[in-house]
Amino acid sequence: MELDILIKNASELLTCKADSPKVREKLRDPGIIENGALGIKDDKIVFAGKTEGVNFSADKVIDATNKVVMPGFIDCHTHSVFAGSREKEFVKKLQGVPYLEILKQGGGILDTVEKTRKATKEELLEKLLKRLDRMISLGTTTVEIKSGYGLNLETEKKILEVADLADKRHPISIVKTYLGAHTLPKGKTKKNYVEEVISSLDKIKPYAEFCDIFCEKEPNFSIEETIKILTAAKNLGYKLKMHSEQLSQLRSAELAAELKATSADHLEYISDTGIHEMAKAGVIGVVLPGVTFHLMTKKYAPAREMINNGLALALATDYNPGTCPSENMQLMMSIACREMKMLPAEAINCSTINAAYAISREKEIGSLEVGKKADILILNARDHDYIPYHFGINHVEKVIKNGKIIE
Numbered sequence: 386m387e388l389d390i391l392i393k394n395a396s397e398l399l400t401c402k403a404d405s406p407k408v409r410e411k412l413r414d415p416g417i418i419e420n421g422a423l424g425i426k427d428d429k430i431v432f433a434g435k436t437e438g439v440n441f442s443a444d445k446v447i448d449a450t451n452k453v454v455m456p457g458f459i460d461c462h463t464h465s466v467f468a469g470s471r472e473k474e475f476v477k478k479l480q481g482v483p484y485l486e487i488l489k490q491g492g493g494i495l496d497t498v499e500k501t502r503k504a505t506k507e508e509l510l511e512k513l514l515k516r517l518d519r520m521i522s523l524g525t526t527t528v529e530i531k532s533g534y535g536l537n538l539e540t541e542k543k544i545l546e547v548a549d550l551a552d553k554r555h556p557i558s559i560v561k562t563y564l565g566a567h568t569l570p571k572g573k574t575k576k577n578y579v580e581e582v583i584s585s586l587d588k589i590k591p592y593a594e595f596c597d598i599f600c601e602k603e604p605n606f607s608i609e610e611t612i613k614i615l616t617a618a619k620n621l622g623y624k625l626k627m628h629s630e631q632l633s634q635l636r637s638a639e640l641a642a643e644l645k646a647t648s649a650d651h652l653e654y655i656s657d658t659g660i661h662e663m664a665k666a667g668v669i670g671v672v673l674p675g676v677t678f679h680l681m682t683k684k685y686a687p688a689r690e691m692i693n694n695g696l697a698l699a700l701a702t703d704y705n706p707g708t709c710p711s712e713n714m715q716l717m718m719s720i721a722c723r724e725m726k727m728l729p730a731e732a733i734n735c736s737t738i739n740a741a742y743a744i745s746r747e748k749e750i751g752s753l754e755v756g757k758k759a760d761i762l763i764l765n766a767r768d769h770d771y772i773p774y775h776f777g778i779n780h781v782e783k784v785i786k787n788g789k790i791i792e
């Protein structure tokens with residue numbers, strides 16, 4: 386067979402292979418092939434194995450001696466379309482100004498909403514494309530993007546259209562999620578806004594695959610409101626996600642299990658029953674340690690407990706201007722290891738194959754297997770433990786997306 390690209394002599398080729406989301410012991414196994422080789426034809430992987438005995442000819446041969454080769458990162462939770470930034474708020478927080486006071490001074494999420502409403506589609510697209518350039522240079526090859534900074538039909542639609550345009554223009558693959566129920570917009574009552582979101586679901590359906598909600602104390606959405614909105618979304622054919630148990634324990638993890646959501650995300654305050662119910666229902670738990678790091682609350686999701694109890698985890702940035710202004714998956718792995726005691730191999734599986742499960746893309750991406758899309762990273766690291774260990778730098782030397790080398 387004549388290949389387009391042959392990568393050989395990788396000190397570790399991490400396949401991250403799994404038939405179901407990786408849990409417990411399997412999560413510790415990144416599927417290492419020492420002295421590995423990988424063959425690419427068109428946009429697909431056609432060979433993954435040992436370098437010994439490989440005798441394919443290829444248009445391009447890449448020598449990966451002393452390098453790790455692994456699947457591209459999948460950032461399965463972001464809010465990447467927004468205008469403005471909130472560094473002034475960050476400085477106030479460092480000086481001890483409470484969040485409610487920052488809100489009163491016109492900061493916080495509603496500030497982002499106002500700026501995003503005012504921005505044109507072209508402006509938002511230009512910003513998004515820059516962010517996607519940064520992501521791909523850091524190794525992210527697929528990203529989930531939520532709306533949620535419009536809080537009215539017009540702007541929510543605009544955000545998802547921008548994500549769609551970027552998907553067509555940029556090499557990164559984008560999965561779209563409707564998050565109209567992010568928070569309560571100014572000048573609306575809760576009751577009216579819940580009805581507004583429900584009636585928008587039908588109109589937004591062509592633009593989004595998932596429906597998400599911020600289930601939390603006021604001004605966010607209660608368990609009852611979450612049931613109403615997500616049930617209506619499910620009936621229209623949306624797959625479900627939830628911002629769950631981030632700031633308090635509302636038993637929304639149990640609800641995610643009951644509603645058979647694809648994932649429940651955050652989970653800082655998840656209960657033992659929540660862990661058990663989610664594991665039983667096959668809901669993926671998405672942990673977002675960059676948020677706790679940036680908010681400096683020190684309350685990380687109990688990743689060890691979740692892993693030990695058989696709950697499949699994925700790792701994401703939650704990239705957004707307020708609670709995690711970083712699109713760097715390598716940094717998230719470094720924080721997850723240090724603050725949640727994830728092992729490097731676990732953090733890698735959580736950022737690849739399990740993250741693919743969190744966005745229902747496990748059949749196409751997330752592992753290095755014959756037939757899967759050629760979304761591949763070559764990293765300047767001899768073994769996988771080194772990646773989160775040497776933190777704060779970019780280990781990515783080469784990104785291959787859909788079988789094409791990204792320059």
Ligand SMILES: [Zn+2]
Pocket residue numbers: 462463464628703
């Ligand atoms: Zn989020």
